Amino acid sequence: MPVLISSCLLGIECRYDGGHSRAEEIIEVAEKIQFIPICPEQLGGLSTPRAPSCIVKGDGEGVLSGHARVINSLGKDVTEAFIKGAQESLKLARLTGATKAILKNKSPSCGLNTPYCETDTGYGLGVTAALLLTAGIKIIEINPEGKNKDVIEKLRLL
Numbered sequence: 001m002p003v004l005i006s007s008c009l010l011g012i013e014c015r016y017d018g019g020h021s022r023a024e025e026i027i028e029v030a031e032k033i034q035f036i037p038i039c040p041e042q043l044g045g046l047s048t049p050r051a052p053s054c055i056v057k058g059d060g061e062g063v064l065s066g067h068a069r070v071i072n073s074l075g076k077d078v079t080e081a082f083i084k085g086a087q088e089s090l091k092l093a094r095l096t097g098a099t100k101a102i103l104k105n106k107s108p109s110c111g112l113n114t115p116y117c118e119t120d121t122g123y124g125l126g127v128t129a130a131l132l133l134t135a136g137i138k139i140i141e142i143n144p145e146g147k148n149k150d151v152i153e154k155l156r157l158l
């Protein structure tokens with residue numbers, strides 16, 4: 001089955017700073033999984049490198065419902081680009097039949113529990129993570145600096 005994956009986890013240099021977030025355990029299983037790489041921020045039309053962004057007045061769910069905005073470090077409102085990137089990512093899931101995703105942590109797009117948002121807990125969903133969950137896509141969040149063993153088994157159990 002195809003699985004969406006944050007491109008930066010595969011070593012693609014799509015991060016805001018022009019780098020990647022390669023996760024070795026993901027690379028090790030790349031030949032066994034039909035990965036569909038996505039970088040929602042690039043799919044939304046943002047450049048690489050780009051100014052990093054935070055979600056203000058909420059998290060990704062708030063952005064999708066129109067109550068929160070995404071603002072970059074230069075003070076520019078990039079909400080529409082984040083929403084477009086989420087929609088394009090979901091489009092790829094629909095086109096390929098992917099029902100699961102492996103997404104990078106701590107991202108205002110991809111994170112499930114990202115610190116870059118204003119919520120009561122200080123953590124929340126990224127915009128793409130929120131849209132994919134709403135659409136019924138199941139998500140594993142990966143910390144590229146942590147231990148990510150048994151990725152295939154975790155996908156199977158999702």
Ligand code: SF4
Pocket residue numbers: 005006007008009014015016038039040041042104107109110
């Ligand atoms: S975390 Fe998501 S949006 Fe950020 S660089 Fe990686 S794939 Fe792109």
